[in-house]
Amino acid sequence: MENKFLIFFVTVAFFSCGPDKSNLKEEAQSAKSTPAPAALADPTKGIGQVKNVTLHTPLEQERVIRGKAIYEMKCSACHRLDEKRVVGPGWKDVTKTRKPEWIMNMVTNVDVMLEQDAEAQKLLELCLTRMPNQNVSIGDARDVLEFMRQNDGEQ
Amino acid sequence: MNKITNKVSILLILAGVLACQPKGPATVTTSDAAGKVYVAPGQYDEFYNIVSGGFNGQIGVYGIPSGRLFRILPVFAVSPESGYGFSEETKPMLNTSHGFVPWDDLHHIALSTTKGEHDGRWAFANGNNTPRVARVSFESFRTEEILEIPNSGGNHSSPFITENTEYLVAGTRFSIPMANKDVPIDSYKENFKGSISFIKVDQESGRMNIAFQLRTPGFNYDLSRAGKGPSHGWFFFSCYNTEQAHTLLEVNASQRDKDFIMAINWKKAEEYIAQGKGRVEKAKYAHNVYDEKTHMATSTIKEEVVVLDIKDFPDIAYFIPCPKSPHGCDVDPSGEYIVGSGKLAAMMPVFSFTKLQNAIANKTYDGDFDGIPVIKYEAALHGEVKKPGLGPLHTEFDEKGNAYTSFFVSSEIVKWNVKTLEVLDRVPTYYSIGHLSVPGGPTSKPHGKYVIAYNKITKDRYLPTGPELTQSAQLYDISGDKMQLLLDFPTVGEPHYAEAIPASLIREKSRKIYKIEENENPYAAKGEAQARVERKGNEIHVYMTAIRSHLTPDNIEGVNVGDEVYFHVTNLEQDWDVPHGFAIKGALNAEILIMPGETQTLKWKPQQPGVVPFYCTDFCSALHQEMSGYIRISAAGVKTPLKFSTGTFE
Numbered sequence: 005m006e007n008k009f010l011i012f013f014v015t016v017a018f019f020s021c022g023p024d025k026s027n028l029k030e031e032a033q034s035a036k037s038t039p040a041p042a043a044l045a046d047p048t049k050g051i052g053q054v055k056n057v058t059l060h061t062p063l064e065q066e067r068v069i070r071g072k073a074i075y076e077m078k079c080s081a082c083h084r085l086d087e088k089r090v091v092g093p094g095w096k097d098v099t100k101t102r103k104p105e106w107i108m109n110m111v112t113n114v115d116v117m118l119e120q121d122a123e124a125q126k127l128l129e130l131c132l133t134r135m136p137n138q139n140v141s142i143g144d145a146r147d148v149l150e151f152m153r154q155n156d157g158e159q
Numbered sequence: 160m161n162k163i164t165n166k167v168s169i170l171l172i173l174a175g176v177l178a179c180q181p182k183g184p185a186t187v188t189t190s191d192a193a194g195k196v197y198v199a200p201g202q203y204d205e206f207y208n209i210v211s212g213g214f215n216g217q218i219g220v221y222g223i224p225s226g227r228l229f230r231i232l233p234v235f236a237v238s239p240e241s242g243y244g245f246s247e248e249t250k251p252m253l254n255t256s257h258g259f260v261p262w263d264d265l266h267h268i269a270l271s272t273t274k275g276e277h278d279g280r281w282a283f284a285n286g287n288n289t290p291r292v293a294r295v296s297f298e299s300f301r302t303e304e305i306l307e308i309p310n311s312g313g314n315h316s317s318p319f320i321t322e323n324t325e326y327l328v329a330g331t332r333f334s335i336p337m338a339n340k341d342v343p344i345d346s347y348k349e350n351f352k353g354s355i356s357f358i359k360v361d362q363e364s365g366r367m368n369i370a371f372q373l374r375t376p377g378f379n380y381d382l383s384r385a386g387k388g389p390s391h392g393w394f395f396f397s398c399y400n401t402e403q404a405h406t407l408l409e410v411n412a413s414q415r416d417k418d419f420i421m422a423i424n425w426k427k428a429e430e431y432i433a434q435g436k437g438r439v440e441k442a443k444y445a446h447n448v449y450d451e452k453t454h455m456a457t458s459t460i461k462e463e464v465v466v467l468d469i470k471d472f473p474d475i476a477y478f479i480p481c482p483k484s485p486h487g488c489d490v491d492p493s494g495e496y497i498v499g500s501g502k503l504a505a506m507m508p509v510f511s512f513t514k515l516q517n518a519i520a521n522k523t524y525d526g527d528f529d530g531i532p533v534i535k536y537e538a539a540l541h542g543e544v545k546k547p548g549l550g551p552l553h554t555e556f557d558e559k560g561n562a563y564t565s566f567f568v569s570s571e572i573v574k575w576n577v578k579t580l581e582v583l584d585r586v587p588t589y590y591s592i593g594h595l596s597v598p599g600g601p602t603s604k605p606h607g608k609y610v611i612a613y614n615k616i617t618k619d620r621y622l623p624t625g626p627e628l629t630q631s632a633q634l635y636d637i638s639g640d641k642m643q644l645l646l647d648f649p650t651v652g653e654p655h656y657a658e659a660i661p662a663s664l665i666r667e668k669s670r671k672i673y674k675i676e677e678n679e680n681p682y683a684a685k686g687e688a689q690a691r692v693e694r695k696g697n698e699i700h701v702y703m704t705a706i707r708s709h710l711t712p713d714n715i716e717g718v719n720v721g722d723e724v725y726f727h728v729t730n731l732e733q734d735w736d737v738p739h740g741f742a743i744k745g746a747l748n749a750e751i752l753i754m755p756g757e758t759q760t761l762k763w764k765p766q767q768p769g770v771v772p773f774y775c776t777d778f779c780s781a782l783h784q785e786m787s788g789y790i791r792i793s794a795a796g797v798k799t800p801l802k803f804s805t806g807t808f809e
Contacts, residue, residue: 076688077675081706081731090806091709133707133780139672140731 071151226648275603461647
């Protein structure tokens, strides 16, 4: 009997010191609102804003030049241009094995991809270093993609 | 059943005590105190509390109501943690006309305002010892600018602020002979002068410059507040030592029954300056600015100031008699009432701005001091708060017409009504409160809710840590009629003034990264392709990149004893909260912490030959322990070829 009362009142005391309602409300408002994009119908395109990419031949040279500059600034520390893996996988033939949408989603939405995309998760298991969010815009990612195509021998 | 109920009651009380009450004697909290300060894991505080660090020269950023410490912002003191004052980029921030001064005594915070309300742009702070004023950005939470104040003997009445952040002031605490004159100390009355600097703030960039200085009679200028609303255009300064003593001030500066509050019509002074009536005087002082694009500070020595002597311009300044060595001199949210706090007085006078204006119009004077009209005490007086407590220091206000005054000697906060002057409530503080803060308390729009006490003595409130104890603050709920103690929390450094501001005014604009594309540091390596080592005479410049989890280059050879090695480290990360650190064995300075997209430089002089490791100090990834490298040092004169590399892979 006494024990039950003890538990009951300790519980009451605990709640009386708990967070007040305004705090809970604040949390609801401040909860991180990364929109969780629904998985695409085609899982090989990855998860993110990039749904359809149109590629042109011949390559758009201006994109290639910009893409190379972005690669050197934000990517080259971990990705080589041959097939060798250093921190992350080498880029050789990436455009032949991945859909352009998947590549662009991986670059621009890396945190969600690493949490939800099976292929991205396999790579994390292999490399063991989470690919960092390098704050690459969709437009920049498109330029990087063009540079990757050139690196894979497209004209 | 009765017996059980009794036992249960005891248990309930015990549970309440254990759960909610702070340790220590004379506890006065009630059982719901813990709930009021509890911010659950992952939730945010409602207010930022920007707290001066006193003699640690820094600013502490705390959350209210939790009292949790978020960050220490280095301002006037070097910080080995971040490399502030140690990195080549930040050393110029602490330059002065005396050279590099790595410490100061930071007393007062002034948050920027627009139309008298907090706007969340900047925090300003004063350096009391080697007179300086600093500006901290609420985007980066970094010190962006430090301006030295010439002709000042200690910058205490500073950096109080006008309602649209037009001006900050810097009043000298100690009067001194101007222009570094070599005179006998006992010629105080003849040779010593006060000096009040008006610092103009650029509304876009926040950049500060001394618009003009007022020359004032030689006594001590203690604290200050700008007028607001109807009194906008005026500034009020408390003055003590109107006895003009130069020795044993404890006794000799406490002789007169009344000292002064000095009222300054700064709009008038501004007009005289615009008319070219100021005189230009030589003065040497440093102006240091940190550039967020180059991530570098530059220090410029300025050569002159424009001066107005208040005795030559009779409608700029007036003295209001104020009893017994006034300290605080606080203006209520309406701008009508000015509260004088005589440290040694048994009552507190409240002056009326309207009455002051009438007294000036009617010349209701009581003679003059050094040519400055002295207003008749009663003519400016709204009324006196009778027997409020002992040793009044500072007053803050809520949005309901109430004032909260700290009493150092009687160790309490007293709540009183500004209009009726009636004392409404009093609570003890533990112990010997100095400053106090109500969120928005010095503005036209206080947010009320809490008052925070910043105490001078902590004594038995915490577990003892030898002769030197933590500094401390206490949080009180002021939402009801009775003030209620909620929380003790330790502070880092002695807290003087502090301000609290709604988190919503700052949180969203807090910077997350520096964009690598926008990095204009001339020593940046924007990508590993630019990582390299260059020799220029005996200077070795290492352009190094850092990204999880390697440094490039991480093998360096061809450096000799006698060389000066500059490690320019660029953090290539572009994600929030991924700083890298850099440290090298035997460095005589500190580490550097480099934020994402930023470049910082550590200078290192190798003392002896050998191979020396360096590494990342900020745990960054699973392979952080691998983030390291070696530099080979050859004896002076040995011609080892300059070589650098990172990783050749099989």
